[in-house]
Amino acid sequence: SQTIHQWPATLVQPVGSPLSLECTVEGTSNPNLYWYRQAAGRGLQLLFYSVGIGQISSEVPQNLSASRPQDRQFILSSKKLLLSDSGFYLCAWSWTSGYEQYFGPGTRLTVT
Amino acid sequence: KQEVTQIPAALSVPEGENLVLNCSFTDSAIYNLQWFRQDPGKGLTSLLLIQSSQREQTSGRLNASLDKSSGRSTLYIAASQPGDSATYLCAVGSGANNLFFGTGTRLTVIP
Numbered sequence: 001s002q003t004i005h006q007w008p009a010t011l012v013q014p015v016g017s018p019l020s021l022e023c024t025v026e027g028t029s030n031p032n033l034y035w036y037r038q039a040a041g042r043g044l045q046l047l048f049y050s051v052g053i054g055q056i057s058s059e060v061p062q063n064l065s066a067s068r069p070q071d072r073q074f075i076l077s078s079k080k081l082l083l084s085d086s087g088f089y090l091c092a093w094s095w096t097s098g099y100e101q102y103f104g105p106g107t108r109l110t111v112t
Numbered sequence: 113k114q115e116v117t118q119i120p121a122a123l124s125v126p127e128g129e130n131l132v133l134n135c136s137f138t139d140s141a142i143y144n145l146q147w148f149r150q151d152p153g154k155g156l157t158s159l160l161l162i163q164s165s166q167r168e169q170t171s172g173r174l175n176a177s178l179d180k181s182s183g184r185s186t187l188y189i190a191a192s193q194p195g196d197s198a199t200y201l202c203a204v205g206s207g208a209n210n211l212f213f214g215t216g217t218r219l220t221v222i223p
Contacts, residue, residue: 032209042215043212043213043214044211051209059210092156098143098209100158100161103158106155
């Protein structure tokens, strides 16, 4: 069976500090990978997706970047956090494009 | 841009009642529609996926329908239980990789 992991579970960072969130998937090969953000009182928004190693598509211009250094690893980064980056970050995977997406447990980020 | 609306924002029902959650979307050119459940502070659990060529899907006490022409989907929960209490999210697949989410319906089932 497939499992998706995210860490850390919670994170409190000061404004201007760097960020690195990690997501890994087990039990599948060459999945599509996704990063979403859920801001307080707002719906989930797709930030990035990847259909393969080194292939990143950005949906929303922002202060964040994503990388996929290995087949089942997806990293969300920032060089300098803003207060508006606070939120609940969710990673997801799917077998391929247009198919069901499966979500990880999420990372709660608070920027102070 | 696809916009997804879920009504009501919150719903309380006594245990055992059947209930319907509503989802509407603005662009009928969709790949699929997915219903999720989210418990407080947790990730999303996929409940049902309806492909654009389908009209409904069933899983246990859950039944989801899709009417693309009217831009609507419903999630029917039969014989509700306290364990069904959660936020239910509707997500519309517009484009092969982009899910557009509603803001959810927070369901409370009262024992």
